[in-house]
Amino acid sequence: MHTQQNSLKGSTNTATQSSIFMSGEKHPSLPAFGPAALKDLYLKHRVPLIQWLIKTYVLDSSEATELAQRAFAIFVEKSASGTLPEFKTDSNVKSYLFAIAKNKARERRRQLRKVSALNEQQLDLVEDIDPSAEEEKKRRIQLASAAFAQLGEKCQQLLRLAIIFKLSMQEIARQLQYDNTNTVKTRKYKCLLRLRQLYALSNP
Amino acid sequence: MSEELKDIALAEAYLNGELSEAQRQAVDTRRASDPTFAQLLADMEIMLEGTREAFRGDIEAQLRELEQGLPPVQIDEAALLLDDLPEEATQPPQPPPAPQANAPKGKQGRGWWYLVVAVVLLLLLLWWLWPRGEAPSQEQLFAEYFEAPARVGGPTRGGDELAELRRVAGEAYDGKDFAAAARYYERLFVEYRDTQALFYLGVAQLGAGAPTAAVENLREFGQVSEDVRFEATEYYIALAYLRKGEWEQALFALEGLEDPRANELRSAIQKEMKKSK
Numbered sequence: 001m002h003t004q005q006n007s008l009k010g011s012t013n014t015a016t017q018s019s020i021f022m023s024g025e026k027h028p029s030l031p032a033f034g035p036a037a038l039k040d041l042y043l044k045h046r047v048p049l050i051q052w053l054i055k056t057y058v059l060d061s062s063e064a065t066e067l068a069q070r071a072f073a074i075f076v077e078k079s080a081s082g083t084l085p086e087f088k089t090d091s092n093v094k095s096y097l098f099a100i101a102k103n104k105a106r107e108r109r110r111q112l113r114k115v116s117a118l119n120e121q122q123l124d125l126v127e128d129i130d131p132s133a134e135e136e137k138k139r140r141i142q143l144a145s146a147a148f149a150q151l152g153e154k155c156q157q158l159l160r161l162a163i164i165f166k167l168s169m170q171e172i173a174r175q176l177q178y179d180n181t182n183t184v185k186t187r188k189y190k191c192l193l194r195l196r197q198l199y200a201l202s203n204p
Numbered sequence: 205m206s207e208e209l210k211d212i213a214l215a216e217a218y219l220n221g222e223l224s225e226a227q228r229q230a231v232d233t234r235r236a237s238d239p240t241f242a243q244l245l246a247d248m249e250i251m252l253e254g255t256r257e258a259f260r261g262d263i264e265a266q267l268r269e270l271e272q273g274l275p276p277v278q279i280d281e282a283a284l285l286l287d288d289l290p291e292e293a294t295q296p297p298q299p300p301p302a303p304q305a306n307a308p309k310g311k312q313g314r315g316w317w318y319l320v321v322a323v324v325l326l327l328l329l330l331w332w333l334w335p336r337g338e339a340p341s342q343e344q345l346f347a348e349y350f351e352a353p354a355r356v357g358g359p360t361r362g363g364d365e366l367a368e369l370r371r372v373a374g375e376a377y378d379g380k381d382f383a384a385a386a387r388y389y390e391r392l393f394v395e396y397r398d399t400q401a402l403f404y405l406g407v408a409q410l411g412a413g414a415p416t417a418a419v420e421n422l423r424e425f426g427q428v429s430e431d432v433r434f435e436a437t438e439y440y441i442a443l444a445y446l447r448k449g450e451w452e453q454a455l456f457a458l459e460g461l462e463d464p465r466a467n468e469l470r471s472a473i474q475k476e477m478k479k480s481k
Binding site (some may be wrong): 042044047050052064070089094097102118142148163190 | 212213216247252257258259260271413427435
C-alpha cells in the first residue's frame with residue numbers, strides 16, 4: 001500500500017521527510033501534504049533556485065520564478081506518486097529540484113528557438129500551419145486539466161487519490177468513506193467518463 | 205459495470221502498464237480494428253495527463269499566492285562586488301559638511317585636512333592591494349580538484365574523416381595535450397555539430413588554461429545536450445570560475461550539486477574566502 005509516509009523511499013533523514021510530508025497536517029485536496037510543508041519546501045529552496053535560473057539561462061526574475069514554481073510542482077507530483085528517487089539528505093532534494101528546473105528551462109529555450117527560427121513570412125502564415133503533434137497534445141492536456149476543474153469535488157478527490165497518489169482502492173475507500181472497493185472502482189470510472197465528456201465539450 | 209466503464213478500466217490498465225503481454229496484444233489488436241476504442245485509448249491518455257496537470261496547476265497556484273508576499277529574487281551584480289569591499293566603501297556618499305562659523309579659515313588649515321585624507325586613502329589603497337595569497341591558494345585548489353574526466357565511449361575506430369577526427373581528439377585528450385584536444389573538439393563541434401564534443405572542448409580548454417572559453421562552451425553544452433551530465437558540467441564550470449579567480453561564481457555553479465567532490469570543493473572555496481577576508 002502506498003502512503004505519503006513512504007514517499008521519500010528509504011530516506012534516513014528525518015528532517016527531509018518531516019519538512020515535506022510528515023507534518024501531520026491535512027489539506028482538503030492533498031492528503032497528508034500540508035500547505036505549511038509546501039511553504040517550507042518552497043522557502044528553503046526558492047532563492048538559490050531562482051538565482052541559478054536567472055544566471056544560467058539569462059532570465060528575468062519573473063520568468064525564473066515561473067520556471068522554479070513549475071519545478072516545485074513537478075517535484076511535489078513525483079513525490080505524491082512515489083516516483084522520486086531515494087533521498088538521503090536535504091541536498092539531494094535540492095539537487096533533484098535543480099535538475100527538474102534545468103529540464104524545464106531547456107524545454108522553454110527549445111520552444112523559443114523554434115519560434116525565432118521562423119522567418120517573418122512564416123510568421124504571417126503561422127495561423128495556417130498545423131500545430132506540431134507535441135503542441136497539439138499539450139493543448140489537449142490543458143483542456144483536460146480545465147475539464148478536471150469542472151468536476152465535482154468528490155470526483156476530483158477520488159481521481160487525485162487514484163491517479164496522482166496512486167492509492168489502493170481499499171485506501172481510497174477508507175479515506176473517502178465509501179462502503180467497499182467495488183463502489184470506489186465504479187465511481188472512479190464514472191468520474192473518468194464524466195471527465196471525458198466535459199473534455200469532449202471543450203474539444204469538439 | 206457497463207461496457208463503456210469496462211472499456212475505460214481496460215484503457216487505464218493498458219496505459220498504466222498493468223496488463224499481461226497477452227492482454228496488451230489483445231488491446232493492440234482491438235485498437236487497430238476498432239476506431240471508437242482507439243479514440244477512447246487516446247482520450248484516456250489525455251485524461252490521465254490532464255488530471256496530473258491540474259494537480260501541478262494547483263500547486264503552482266499555491267506557490268504564486270505565497271510568492272506575492274515575498275520580495276522578488278534578484279541578482280545584483282554590483283552588490284556582489286561591493287560585498288568584497290571594506291565596510292566604509294559600501295556606505296553611500298555623504299554630503300560635504302556645512303561650513304561652520306568658527307571653523308579655521310585659510311589655505312593652511314585646509315591643506316592639513318587634505319593631507320590627512322590623502323594619507324588615509326593611500327593606506328586604504330595599500331591595504332586593498334596588499335597580496336593576501338589568493339592567487340596561490342586559487343591555483344592550488346584548481347590543481348587539486350581539476351582532473352579531466354575519462355571519455356565516454358572509448359577509442360573510436362573507422363576510416364571516415366569524422367571518425368578520424370574523433371580519434372585524434374580523443375588521443376590528444378587522453379594524453380593531456382589539452383591545447384591540441386581543444387582544437388580538434390572545436391572542429392568536431394563546428395564542422396559536424398557534435399554536441400558531445402562541446403563538453404570535452406570545455407574541459408580541454410580548462411586544462412589548457414582558457415577558463416573563459418571553457419565556461420562559454422560548458423554553458424552551451426549544458427543548454428544543448430540532452431544527456432544527464434549536469435553535475436559534471438556544473439563542476440567544471442565552477443573550476444573554470446575558480447581558475448579565473450571568481451570565487452562567488454564558482455560557488456554559484458556548485459550550488460545544488462550532490463557529488464561529494466563538488467561538496468569538498470565548495471567547502472574548500474568557502475574556507476579560502478573566509479581566510480582571505
